[in-house]
Amino acid sequence: MTSIYQEIILDHYKHPHNWGTVTDATNQTTISNSSCGDKFDLSGVIKNGVLKECSFEGEGCAISTASASLLIEYAKGKKINALKKLDASFILKLVGIELSPNRLKCALLPLEGLQKLLSSSRIPI
Amino acid sequence: MIDEVFTDNTTFNKVPNKFEAGTPDIAGVIGLKEAIRYLQKIGLGAIYKHETELSSYAIKSFSDAFDDSVYILGGQSHLPRIGVVAFTLKGCHPHDVAGMLGEENICIRAGHHCAMPLHTRLQLNASNRASFYLYNDKTDVDRLIKSLVNIKKTLS
Numbered sequence: 001m002t003s004i005y006q007e008i009i010l011d012h013y014k015h016p017h018n019w020g021t022v023t024d025a026t027n028q029t030t031i032s033n034s035s036c037g038d039k040f041d042l043s044g045v046i047k048n049g050v051l052k053e054c055s056f057e058g059e060g061c062a063i064s065t066a067s068a069s070l071l072i073e074y075a076k077g078k079k080i081n082a083l084k085k086l087d088a089s090f091i092l093k094l095v096g097i098e099l100s101p102n103r104l105k106c107a108l109l110p111l112e113g114l115q116k117l118l119s120s121s122r123i124p125i
Numbered sequence: 126m127i128d129e130v131f132t133d134n135t136t137f138n139k140v141p142n143k144f145e146a147g148t149p150d151i152a153g154v155i156g157l158k159e160a161i162r163y164l165q166k167i168g169l170g171a172i173y174k175h176e177t178e179l180s181s182y183a184i185k186s187f188s189d190a191f192d193d194s195v196y197i198l199g200g201q202s203h204l205p206r207i208g209v210v211a212f213t214l215k216g217c218h219p220h221d222v223a224g225m226l227g228e229e230n231i232c233i234r235a236g237h238h239c240a241m242p243l244h245t246r247l248q249l250n251a252s253n254r255a256s257f258y259l260y261n262d263k264t265d266v267d268r269l270i271k272s273l274v275n276i277k278k279t280l281s
Binding site for chain 2: 003004005010013035036037038059060061062063103106
């Protein structure tokens with residue numbers, strides 16, 4: 001069995017990309033998995049139907065943190081309509097590891113967060 | 126289970142008989158009796174003693190290996206404790222710890238262990254829990270600690 005804790009996962013866990021809060025964010029949301037205690041705040045700038053900027057911060061396991069880091073890195077600069085179509089199989093390809101059902105929810109939490117962010121109402125100026 | 130069957134209609138037995146057709150779980154009953162006999166032969170007192178010895182050995186091993194970077198729920202005292210030791214390792218998410226141990230065929234729990242209010246009070250998102258029983262011995266504890274040392278290195 002191949003370990004799910006491969007270098008790419010551990011690297012994104014220890015040094016997550018796009019960590020923090022976006023300045024002048026137009027949208028923001030929070031996503032959590034109460035059974036693990038994982039919780040991420042996502043913020044982003046949506047302009048002309050494109051996710052211009054996106055960041056996250058919070059607390060999560062290696063799998064959820066790495067998945068968030070990889071997903072947001074991918075999502076930045078992409079069209080909202082395209083991002084709304086991303087599904088579980090996309091995430092599995094992105095993280096490149098096989099996951100048991102109980103860890104699948106860790107990997108999918110950031111996707112749920114991104115979809116929530118994209119559907120959120122704009123922060124009033 | 127039916128009561129009566131005709132070519133044009135069927136009447137069913139009353140509950141619970143209706144749902145208990147077929148051979149009863151005879152093997153299960155015989156197995157349960159043997160399990161009780163086995164436990165009585167060893168003695169519940171002896172099992173309790175074995176469990177508490179293992180959990181105090183585990184707690185001592187945890188402190189020796191990790192010092193301040195391990196938090197043991199319920200404190201260092203082994204009494205009145207049975208064969209379970211819940212803990213958190215500093216900087217290591219409990220689900221990662223359990224996942225990585227699982228890859229080495231060491232099975233422990235991660236989560237709230239059906240005690241979410243306690244975790245809320247202790248301000249913990251989750252914890253790990255190693256459970257010992259009659260089938261475990263000190264070498265299992267040693268394997269656990271050795272793997273945890275490596276996991277801590279990998280995750281932090």
